[in-house]
Amino acid sequence: MTYTVLTLKKRGSISLPTKMILRCSIGIIALSLLSPANSGEDQSKTDPQVKQENAEVQPASEKPSLFKSIGNFFSGGAKSKENEAKADTSSSASAASASSTATSTASSSAFSIIDIDTWSSVSNVVLDPVCKQPIQPFGITDNLTSLGILAAKLKLKSFTDSLTKNGQQPVAVKDIVKLAARNLNWMPMEFEKQIGEGRVPQEDVLDENKNKEIKAVYAKSRAILADILKSIPENNPYDFKILVVKTSFTNAVALPGGIILVDRDLFKKGMPEEYPYFVIAHEVSHVLQRHQTRAYQAQLADGIDSIDNFRKLISDTSHANPTAVLGYASALKSMVVNYSEQQELQADSCAIRLMKARYPDQKIIQEKISKVEQRLGPIVPEIPDDSKDPALLKQLHFLGDGVMERHPNTRKRKENFQVTIKAIYTS
Amino acid sequence: MKKNIAMTVLALTTGVGLVHAEECQLPPQQANSPRTEALSKELSKTNACKTVKGLSAKSLKTVWLALLDTKSTGGKRFETPPPAGTPTGKVFALGDKVPFDVSAVAQEGLVSLTVAAEGTGKALKLPQYVAGQALLIEKMQPGTSYNWVLVTRKETYRGSFEIPEADELQEMNGKLTELDAQGLSSDVKAIYQAAIFEEADYYFNRDMILASLRNGKK
Secondary structure, three states, X not given: OHHHHHXXXXXXXXXXXXXXXXXXXXXXXXXXXXXXXHHHOOHHHOOHHHHHHHHHHOOOOOOOOHHHHHHHXXXXXXXXXXXXXXXXXXXXXXXXXXXXXXXXXXXXXXXXOOOOXXXXXXXXXXXXXXXXXXXXXXXXXXXXXXXXXXXXXXXXXXXXXXXXXXXXXXXXXXHHHHHHHHXXXXXXXXXXXXXXXHOOOHHHEXXXXXXXXXXXXXXXXXXXXXXXXXXOOOOOOOOOEEEEEOOOOOXXXXXXXXXXXXXXXXXXXXXXXXXXXXXXXXXXXXHHOOHHHHHHHHHXXXXXXXXXXXXXXXXHHHHOOHHHHXXXXXXXXXXXXXXXXXXXXXXXXXXXXXXXXOOOOHHXXXXXXXXXXXXXXXXXXXXXXXXXXHHHHHHHHHHOOOOOOOOOOHHHHHHXXXXXXXXXXXX | OHHHHHHHHHHHHHHHHHHHHHHHOOOOOOOOOHHHHHXXXXXXXXXXXXHOOOOOHHHHHHHHHHHHOOOXXXXXEOOOOOOOOOOOEEOOOEOXXXXXXXXXXXXXXXXXXXXXXXXXXXXXXXXXXXXXXXXXXXXXXXXXXXXXXXXXXXXXXXXXXXXXXXXXXXXXXHHHHHHHOOOOOHHHHHHHHHHHHHHOOOHXXXXXXXXXXXXXXX
């Protein structure tokens, strides 16, 4: 079976050509299972093995289902982690306002699997509000395993029946495929790095030797980055790099693949040292969560209306140049991808988690975060959002390259800080 | 012997001459419209070193590339960046005034703008906002930093800017006056002004000029 092949491969041990071959062969097998003809039918009539498996599945609420079993098989010892994650998520979901409806489970030992078992009508990503998994899965086997599990689920009519739109009709297979395309990290890491390199504003990058001030910003930023990276595994695929830019917004930007653009005034006089540390940790988290890449994926996924389309997209992105694919993504600009705010809250939470290694004491981290809070904007009365205003959407596009970039307000950020500290330091 | 020395001197002077030309003259650059193509040709006929003392062709090139580059970087930021046209970093105040343009976010619904000198926390009195026009904040003091908060119905933006000490402003004024005396066309002069600001790290002023050039207002 396909799944046996998957278990033999460990992350990080496969060469690029092998990855591509694996991607194609396993992907085709997995995607062939996703064909509409297969997904809605009761396969038990033709496949005795499936018939036997189906008999064990129902009712889903009482017994572990086949797809759950497959998921557990691949995620190995992740079961206890999964339970822990669910408990954590439920305790903090209200403050972080995570609107995603899919569940992410992962195993750091062998495979990191995203188990898609619920449906969402919008391009929300799988967001763990307290960032239990600081590094998103990046291995090709992880993604294909996840896809294989989804394919197996789709073979079961009970699965599609269990997913209903507003409690009414079952969700169409194409929507589930869209969901998979949004949630899996199927964009190759090499591609992600190319996107990042291509987005560097070369004319705005300051030469390290320009003057003492700029040299100091490089040195301080790199020292912070090195300190933060101590708390993540060394065998990660990212090439983290600091570039100081001409802008003076006391801000920083994370580009896919690990490039972090730091504003020249991030360490300006009077700035508490905690602020740049937190800002850089926040940006590292964006990279590790592959937020920007997932935004591109979501844009692309919104244009998918068939399995063939998705199959084509996956195979195209493995060898296409980034400009062509991003061109396709920007053609879908009008579709609102409004999950940016959730990603920001998650990056804040991940930053606190990354800082735990340096500040293991809860009192200390509270003090550090309160310094960060003082630098945030003032809390102002909230005015109801009228997100349907086309003029507003047009105006907001200048902030990003078509991806709706919205930051949570100060009140939401402060609340999220406290929920995260509580969840991380008391668990 | 004499011939060899003469050849060496000639080679050296030619080499120096070439290097000098590279440092001072910007050859025609890539353009993205007939207007920028014409501007590039016109610019290539000027000598940066002679036009403004201390200026190099490198700064002109950097400004030129920035003029053509309109793509957004994308990426994920820690905070929403300030809107285009709002002052940040080191700012050259013309007279004692600094422009503050909120038109990029006017459609979000403006709620308030507060500008205060750092340290005092005292808010400045601002002129009445006229739709489509940049506010001109007056009585900016050299050697002072200012913090501002702009609240719209959708977002709160904040930033800070700094007016350098009087002697630095005077030096900049000298260069700009020197440029005025050259009799260049308005577009070429604008590129030179942007390059002067680029070299001295006045990126807000540089970007204001580039935005005007892109919009054809210069």
